[in-house]
Amino acid sequence: MKMSALIGERYKEWPSEAQLKSHGLLIRGGYIRQVGAGIYSLLTPAKRVAAKIEKIIRQEMDRIDGQEVLFPVVLPRELWDESGRYESVGKELLRFTDRTGHGMLLGMTHEEAAVHLARTEGKSYLKYPFMIYQIQTKFRDEARPRGGLIRVREFTMKDAYSFHTNWEDLEKYYYRCHEAYERIYKRAGLGHVVSVKSDSGMMGGAIAHEFMFLCDDGEDTIAICPECGYRANMEVATGVLAPVEDLGECREPERVPTPGTKDIESLCDFLGIPQNRLVKAVVFTREDTGKAVVVFVRGDLEVNEAKVRRLLGTNIAQRVDEDGSDHIAYGYIGPQGLDEGIEVWFDNSLKGMYNVVCGGNEVDVHVKNCDLRVYPDERFADLCKVTEEMVCPQCGKAHITLKNGIEVGNIFQLGDKYTKSMGMTYADKDGQLKTPIMGCYGIGVGRLLASVIEDGADDYGPVWPISIAPWQVHINAIKRADESVKEQADALYDQLCSAGFEVLYDDRDLSAGVQFADADLLGVPIRVVVSPRNLKQGVVELKTRDKSIAETVPVAEAASRVKEIAAMLQKRLDDQL
Template identity: 40%
Template sequence: MRMTNALIPTLRDVPADAAVPSHQLLLKGGYILRTAAGLYNYLPLGHRVLAKVEAIVREEMDRFGGQEVLMPILQPAELWEESGRWEVYGEELMRIKDRHDRQFCLGPTHEEVITDLVRQTIGSYKALPLRLYQMQNKYRDERRPRFGLMRGREFVMKDLYSFDLDEAGLDAAYEDMYQAYTNVFNRCGLTFRPVLADAGQIGGGYTHEFNVLAENGESVLAICPDCDYAANQEIAEVKASPVTYPADEAALEKVHTPDAKTIDAVAAFLQVDEKQCAKTMMFEADGDLICVLTLGNDEVNEVKIQKIHPCDQLVLADQATIRTWLGADPGSLGPVGMPEDIPIYADQALKGGQGLVVGANENDYHYTHVNLDRDAKVAAYGDLRMVVEGDACPACGAQLTFTRGIEVGQIFKLGTKYSEAMGATVLDENGKARPLIMGCYGIGVSRTVAAAVEQHHDDRGIIWPKSLAPYQVHLIAVNMKDETLAAIAEKTYKALTDAGLEVLFDDRKERAGVKFNDADLIGIPIQLIIGKGTVENGEIEWKDRRTGEKQMVQPAALIQAVKAFYDYE
């Protein structure tokens, strides 16, 4: 492709609203263009990279028995009512009415549609196992779309769904997809890590996220340096390590703690260690109030709360509700005297807690000498806090380390959640109807493009992994006004393209500096520079975009060298 023909609108300045390198560089390099918040165009270069990711994903899905289909983006509400998700999905689901006032949504995922598809088409276990996938736009009405392709409202996903008769079949599908995803991200040239994760609104039990490691990742990963354990911080287990509390037989005492509304303020005011204080938080779980206690400044983990108290929607209770029920404000709350119908859940570190300080459910007052077993009615103790760096690995006990990642894929064991709700059964060998055992497996195709840039760039621009580069070679004619030089460049362009290589040819009548800057920004792995030297002695300068190393290549050896560069990947 000649740059004089191509739409590659590189920018000099970083757009003000672009906060992370992938967003900045994809805009600056002319890969994407914004139409509205969270809605982007893939310009020709961006589309080429996207297509390369898609091709790799397709190959790996096909390799593991995937059959490609294409489902509607518009999904009827009736199907979501069958699964029960129409009510619980919340504001991220984009809902739309047709001219007859029927309700639809723009698919954020396709469990309902594919379960309906399969129940309509198969009836016997003989049709199993079945693995169906599609590559398609998905929709999520983010409150704050941001970071360009990383968190948009419309994005390209691959979603595969597996259907089996039994758990062993699901296990096999899950393992195959784990391997397929490993292949995909390896082939994309990305450093990544699969970690245990939360199933969120998809449901099901067991799930792994695939994270591309990058500074600007929104996920925090807890990784064991000694064993295989790796989990998203959201769900990483805290190993139970009982706290020994010094005996304190003293009776409850209500003390005045003016303006002390945080653990640190209370501990300082009362001159006790923060680990002697318990923090009390109130949540609404599907509308019901619940109380959660954690030790000192430990951060509460909402995913874990939803495990101990299963619910669809969990939100912090608001001040008005808390005041109505407890007569006090956050900062002065505590388990003592909690109304009977509000269950109290306490982190495992508080088990046997005594001599504690908690809020008195009266503004500016706390209780001291609290013995939880004696003074409060804890419904259950459990792992309710966020893991922190240095915590013990739940598998081997070594100290966990943290790193950041961008979630580019997730695989789920769904089990029978959708098939039971929607009546998707098959007859087994004995003629008995059994609900299908399902798994679902997603790759954020457009987000993978952004993640690749986050992981592969420098101050000057993008440095594409070989398999994702929009073109394999960036051919730069230093001065197209020099007829001899231009003729050599044209000849080289023809030779490279005739050899089946993908070449971006900078044939513009621009200054050399502009061309070099654009080439580094665009980030094609090999730059071939036709300059004065080429005119004089025929040699072509080869610049490796990643290392910056330059070497001179004889034209006769050029094509072989480029092919070798790409083949040994």
């Protein structure tokens, strides 16, 4: 490819809308252009990187006996009615009607389509186990798309679905896929990836893991134990909390006026007590019934919505309505005196607590010396977010460490959530009809691409691993108007292309500074500089984008040395497998 023909402008200025490094560099380098909120066109460099990521994914899925298929992007609502998700999934699912008025949707995930295909093809136990996968466009109507390709509405994703006759078989395959994912990230050159226990969310199922790329700008939080290696997404992480000491003798409850103290900080200042002696209330609305649920947690902790959702078995929304129509005194909510129709839960942090301060269910009133031991044990559950003050629940030795990360893949043991609801069966060896169980495995191609930039870029542009770089070699012809430069650069371009290398040739008559700045933004691993000064000495310059190599070699040896460097860069990746 010659730079004079390459579509895509490169910019010096940092785009104002870009907060993440990958977002800014993808725009500056001519990789992506925004079409709408969370919707992007990929230009040639990005498309080439994505294609190489997809190739690695295909190879690893084929390696674990996957069979590639292709599901439709547009699906009839009946499939999602069968699973129950057409109504249960929120606004992320884009629903519409076709010209006949028939309900349709854009696939944001394809469990239903996978079962629809598999239930006609997997009718006998002799077909099991099997896995089908696709690399396909999806649409998820994110409320707040951000970060360029990190969180988008339209995206390309590899999703795979395995089908099994028993849990033991699913378990074995689940961890085969886990290992395949680890190979994918290493082959793509993405470091700092860990797998963590996660919430299955709307996908359902009992066991789920996310693959998290650890980085400071990640929007997810992971709890990690530095002692034993315990790792979990914040949505499911647990920890051991030290009990509050010196509660004293149990005293009689006392209602006290607390004007203008709707938040924890002002109430602590007013009463002169620490936050761990307060009871905080958070109100949710159940999606299935529309009724209110109040969750109480210790004042120095936060309620974990994902844990509440799993406990209730329905989607929830935090309620902040303060117009008085629901008879809840927001900011002054306590467990005593709430309407009987309100569902009440307590976090385990409050178990055994007494002499604590609760809301009085009346504006500007709180109750001192509440005794929470009077509430039954079955109303207590793990409903709070883990903190770094908590001790690891697995080893009990070290305090939890919280780190930020970006999710770059997920896997789920779905069980029979979809096969049962959609009536998928197979005949076992005795002719009895049984319901198969499923696993589900996803990787976002664009997000992985952007994460590699987050992991390896410098101030000047991406530093692409050679396995997924848009081109392997970048030739800079400095002062190409010089006949000797043109002749040698053209010859080297032809020689390297004939040797099987993907070469980007900057054949423009531009200054060295402009060429090198563009080369940094394109991030090609090996750079060959042909200039009049070097040619006077009979050499060309060879540099790697990661700055590990900078040397001059005789012109006649340039191609063979490029081959050696490329092999060395690839070996670095292979050695991690």
